[in-house]
Amino acid sequence: MRHALAGTALATILSVVGAAASQTAGALPACDAVTTAMVGLPNVVILSSALAAEDKSLPPLPPHCVVRGKANQRVGADGKPYAIGFEMRLPVNWNGRFLHQVNGGNEGVVIPALGDARNLQAVGYNPALARGFAVLSGDGGHADKDPANADKGLAAGAAFGLDPQARRDYGYAADTTMAAVGKALIAKVYGAGPQHSYMVGCSNGGRHAMVTASRAPDQYDGFVAIAPGFNLPKAAVQHAWDVQSFRSVNLDIRKSFSAADMTLVAQGVLNACDRLDGLADGLVSDLRACQKSFDLASLQCVGEKTDQCLAGVQVTALKRAFAGPVNSKGEALYSDWSFDGGMGAKNWRSWKVEGIPAWDGYPVIAVQGAASLSHIFTTPPTPVAGTPTALVDFLANFDFDRDAPKIHAKGPAMVDGRAIDYAESAMEFMTPPDAANPTLAGLKASGGKMIVVHGQSDAVFSINDTARWYEALNANSKGEAAAFARFFAVPGMSHCRGGPATDAYDALGAIVDWAEHGKAPDRIIATVSEKNDEVPAAWSKTRTRPLCVWPKLARYVGGDPERAESFDCQ
Template identity: 55%
Template structure:
């Protein structure tokens, strides 16, 4: 069959409603398939370093594992750079491609199985061909060892490495993947997907804008699309905690933060019709929370917080501002998951001895803010004390504007290379023209990126007519990408595939308990399930077994 011309695809997509999938001709055969061991690509600057047939095992199917490097070069900083990648091509291919985008600062080629914490079965096991990359830099390069805890951030001294990390490597890796698919299988994929969480969610939303004409479906979890702004929040948090205690690790004990979580539950748990340890109606909850009710009337004791502690929490959750009162990032919602270990690990105290038990925001977050997200970069020594000091002296009038700055060879600001180009007024023009679909999910108790910021972005896209393209799901109690007191396993990929391929727009998703989650409250049944509703709907209890998703319905807020 002759494939449809791209212009006709755009015109046909405009004729179909949200309930219909975009028409797509079967991918044509291109040539004879090439055996795994003989795989190569005729692309300038791309070098295949190994290709090996892998037997089935450990839940993964038999597949061809290909590793390689692209665009090897010496950076402006004198260090070697390349885009490292691996691709796994299953023997029993379902004719779908998944571009796996990874989290953190990248810098490592994470195994290309498409695994995310929210589903128990990987896309590779479902038959997807999957590619993964390090986004153009190697965090374990011996040349960066002297940077200590900042070694994963020092690529910020090279402008092209910043650009690759932000978006350019994703475009390059997609092209390499398509070439490998055609070579190995003798045909192009019939559907192209992308999925990631955290920085991977940011990659996904950037791709939805920059490369929207390439993907049929995109899944973005906890998307840090305003990541440089969120890094400013990290400095704001450090300085907020220092108002409660000189040593931020002692600003709040675990019991202190659990007081806050219990207060939120007491005020908000039953707002969705059932008291079950979950804040189901997050929006209705916010006006109910009053931290002043927890403030000690006398000496500090186990049942109250000091005035400096209350003030520090209020300041943190209100989000960073400059001296003129301008909001520099976002505010944050009160949710019961604030008492989770993940929230504490990011915000207050880690369990990592080489970090001196400082929280992630004060160590890795400081490295990112100094090397990557402010321009020109600041070469901060990579000791816990030096990184904490950088955050302590960060000035929100003088330093926060540097996320928008350019300087010399750094011709793109952090917000330009990290955020979607249309971040303030999302349109997703090319994705929508293709008929592509986007599912976004975000934990209500995420300590890294504010779910309020994501919700507002989704509202803007819907106001711009993107309702046929987007479904956004908030996950009560969930921490960063997974975990916390939450039902945090749900098949968002299956819902995306059904939307893309069968025209079935997703409604409620059934979420279950992850048996590996150590933070499930003791009173919850281990077979508990809950209904996740597309924003702005809320899951409300309508009667029946309290532990079953079937006892809830999606309703207007």
């Protein structure tokens, strides 16, 4: 099926941007003047527009126009209605920049377009809108709160995976559409297109940034990809591997590892690795050396299980999980993982064994990857009842010889009595086309820049996978990848944020300085986040650390141990 906003329609929208590029930006018109007729873009409907007054709370926001709309309304192959929902926030005092805020999870809802609404620590608590950017946010081409999905419970957020175009939109096509719509809307409203454009996101949003940097690099000047799930279908296979590993300890995986157990592991890592960077400060900067220094078996109980050691079955299960999923031939299906000092954080246990609070009204439990794996990432999709028991059973019975290859499968299938053609596999619509052998040739040729940030204690996507991707990119670039792409590891940080880490940093400011002023970031200064409740009490509340360009790491060279100036990237 050809995308609704393609060919002539897309060219028409892009022509709006081109026609306005040479004009001088005018004043923001009255918000109620921003209507479907005024915008005049094919297949785009403006649903509402209203002025938001200045907000002096944290973070402070300037007066701006909030525009909400839909693009490409259609009926899917599964017989359900679809559209790409979006929100755009247009400041009265615009700085000439456009930021596409790409969101995480299964999407399905429009997150407020603040840039970045959910990951404020990654923009130094100074979101793009507050800086004068025009900001766009979308729902990925589907609404997971569709009443028709109510009976599917936990699986509702992934039910769109039955429709091929919804899969494609979620993977990459909605981003292409929204890039054109966002720029054209700016041109219509301000009388000129953006002078500079950026894309920023975490988790699935980080994946969006990496995919777009590969598929459409010329649409943006810079990309920020945080905790990027660029191999998301493979990472979903890891969910099944984890569940099967941890069920060997306890059939109720929530009881496989207690909070005390994981604190014990994290402390064991620190005991073995904390001083490898020259200072015992509760952070493991030399991650690679740590994997050689730390031996999980050293924590195994000699006799009965106590609070001071792990049972043998726990050690075996954790080793199996961290080695990564394999099939019966021993072929790797995703990635191995690194042990880090942040593994005792709530976020790690939440994603791996315990479950986390609801996001946007839908519970996210330890097996949250089940619905995505069954509905979106395998072909044909395997609808699963949306109950925790059914989802656990799906992962517990996942066969790594029979089922894992389905993330690479495509073709016609009968689903819910409908003949549907899945022309692209999950690995094709979800990952960058050059993910296995990265070059980012288009990004390099266009002069674009990319910053990748990943927490070392991320429980969702392995930092080892990201590090290998960057090292392959650097090898393919003859050692010159840092000229256009840089990767920064964050010791102790959990998925996107949190954990015993200096997890607050301004990646947005860094990418703007690089893309517009040629100031490549050799180090990004990170601080203790004001909202991170897992920072050890012994740390200074003003602790700073340099995040270093991989494979360099922050080594202590003397001075105040709480200040970034006392560390050198080596």
